[in-house]
Amino acid sequence: MLDLDPTADPPDCAADGVWLTCIDCAEQFAPFDEIRYTCDDCDGLLEVRYANLPTFDDFEGRGVWRYADALPFDSGVSLPEGDTPLHDVPRLESDVGVERLRIKHEGMNPTGSFKDRGMTVGVRVATEMGVDRLACASTGNTSAALAAYGARAGLETLVLLPRGKVAAGKVAQASLHGARILEVDGNFDTCLDIVQDLASLGEAYLLNSLNPFRLEGQKTIGLEILEQFRDEEGTLPDRIVLPVGNAGNTAALYKCFRELEASGALDPDDVPALTGVQAEGAAPMVEAVEQGRTETRRWDSVETRATAIRIGNPVNAPKALPGIHATGGTAVAVSDAEIQRAQRELAEEGVGVEPASAASVAGLRVLRERGVVSADERVVCLTTGHLLKDPDAAAEAGKDAEPVPGTTDAVLEHLGT
Numbered sequence: 001m002l003d004l005d006p007t008a009d010p011p012d013c014a015a016d017g018v019w020l021t022c023i024d025c026a027e028q029f030a031p032f033d034e035i036r037y038t039c040d041d042c043d044g045l046l047e048v049r050y051a052n053l054p055t056f057d058d059f060e061g062r063g064v065w066r067y068a069d070a071l072p073f074d075s076g077v078s079l080p081e082g083d084t085p086l087h088d089v090p091r092l093e094s095d096v097g098v099e100r101l102r103i104k105h106e107g108m109n110p111t112g113s114f115k116d117r118g119m120t121v122g123v124r125v126a127t128e129m130g131v132d133r134l135a136c137a138s139t140g141n142t143s144a145a146l147a148a149y150g151a152r153a154g155l156e157t158l159v160l161l162p163r164g165k166v167a168a169g170k171v172a173q174a175s176l177h178g179a180r181i182l183e184v185d186g187n188f189d190t191c192l193d194i195v196q197d198l199a200s201l202g203e204a205y206l207l208n209s210l211n212p213f214r215l216e217g218q219k220t221i222g223l224e225i226l227e228q229f230r231d232e233e234g235t236l237p238d239r240i241v242l243p244v245g246n247a248g249n250t251a252a253l254y255k256c257f258r259e260l261e262a263s264g265a266l267d268p269d270d271v272p273a274l275t276g277v278q279a280e281g282a283a284p285m286v287e288a289v290e291q292g293r294t295e296t297r298r299w300d301s302v303e304t305r306a307t308a309i310r311i312g313n314p315v316n317a318p319k320a321l322p323g324i325h326a327t328g329g330t331a332v333a334v335s336d337a338e339i340q341r342a343q344r345e346l347a348e349e350g351v352g353v354e355p356a357s358a359a360s361v362a363g364l365r366v367l368r369e370r371g372v373v374s375a376d377e378r379v380v381c382l383t384t385g386h387l388l389k390d391p392d393a394a395a396e397a398g399k400d401a402e403p404v405p406g407t408t409d410a411v412l413e414h415l416g417t
């Protein structure tokens with residue numbers, strides 16, 4: 001991946017010190033003159049670049065827009081988002097057996113997932129471009145976030161969902177916030193293929209994580225983790241473990257670290273090891289890391305109860321794989337049973353997450369057992385979505401209700417008192 005050079009002059013195409021660069025051929029483009037999601041020349045992924053890279057001293061205020069100096073605008077379409085808790089989980093920490101374990105609960109964003117961080121920036125860009133229809137393919141949370149932020153901005157939204165494979169809470173959100181919901185006969189990757197076609201035909205503005213501006217918003221997860229951890233622990237985490245679907249977050253965190261390194265705000269030795277976790281039934285990134293490849297192979301058939309990461313063709317792999325390698329991280333696959341166990345363990349500490357989120361903790365446990373993660377590590381696990389997103393999965397993982405008659409005596413008898 002291309003180095004960031006903080007001393008280079010911005011290219012002529014830059015607007016207010018912001019431009020786009022192709023990660024493959026290094027071609028540069030103006031950021032807002034034309035709608036483009038990939039490189040005109042080679043179809044490579046685009047990355048947002050800045051003439052001025054921020055240090056921690058530049059940040060003020062709260063939430064995603066605290067980090068405006070690291071973003072293409074000073075403000076966005078906001079609900080507001082970010083500022084999520086970094087939970088202590090003492091029992092889980094000693095059970096897994098690491099020096100320190102904190103849970104960055106991104107389920108505490110306005111629509112219940114980290115996707116809000118990307119949308120506050122992405123929808124702001126959409127308003128800048130003057131588009132009138134927004135669209136995404138989604139395993140659920142992107143559609144919920146897009147529907148809410150699109151509604152907030154007064155724009156029409158269209159979401160393509162894999163039929164029967166989206167958790168109930170997410171469909172309900174997209175529906176109530178007024179998105180037009182197309183249930184596609186196919187998996188997420190099919191939905192993304194179609195919505196990319198619609199976007200290139202000019203039918204809609206694409207707000208999947210292929211859109212480089214969304215990743216800018218998601219970058220703030222990394223900035224927030226580093227600041228919170230530093231302020232509360234007096235040091236930085238050795239490792240960040242996160243669930244991987246389209247690998248947008250992995251790419252965004254890596255970009256966060258590269259920019260901080262280039263500005264001198266982060267010592268290269270202090271960069272946390274990016275560690276991705278996938279479900280066994282949808283693990284193309286894990287396969288690529290294990291085989292030392294720089295590209296993923298598309299899995300046409302994927303399955304996992306963790307529907308948010310039921311993805312066989314992670315579009316951001318070319319940005320994310322170099323991040324895993326460069327930070328000394330790794331990737332690991334976990335079973336649905338391991339995910340459910342981790343979901344319960346988090347719930348026992350009062351932290352309610354959806355299945356995909358629990359994959360991070362399940363993956364940490366596996367890597368600790370294998371000795372890949374050592375006992376003296378300080379780790380942050382990212383939990384990406386809220387428990388209520390998937391009420392069916394929560395009920396399956398949790399305790400059954402006990403029917404009782406409607407009298408106190410009968411309830412006391414039932415309790416065995």
Ligand SMILES: *Cc1c(COP(=O)(O)O)cnc(C)c1O
Pocket residue numbers: 113115141142209243244245246247248249250308309354356357384385
């Ligand atoms: C979108 C999502 C993911 C996957 O994130 P990527 O950036 O696509 O890798 C994981 N968990 C939840 C809950 C999500 O909504």
Ligand SMILES: [Zn+2]
Pocket residue numbers: 022023024025026027039040041042043044
């Ligand atoms: Zn290119």
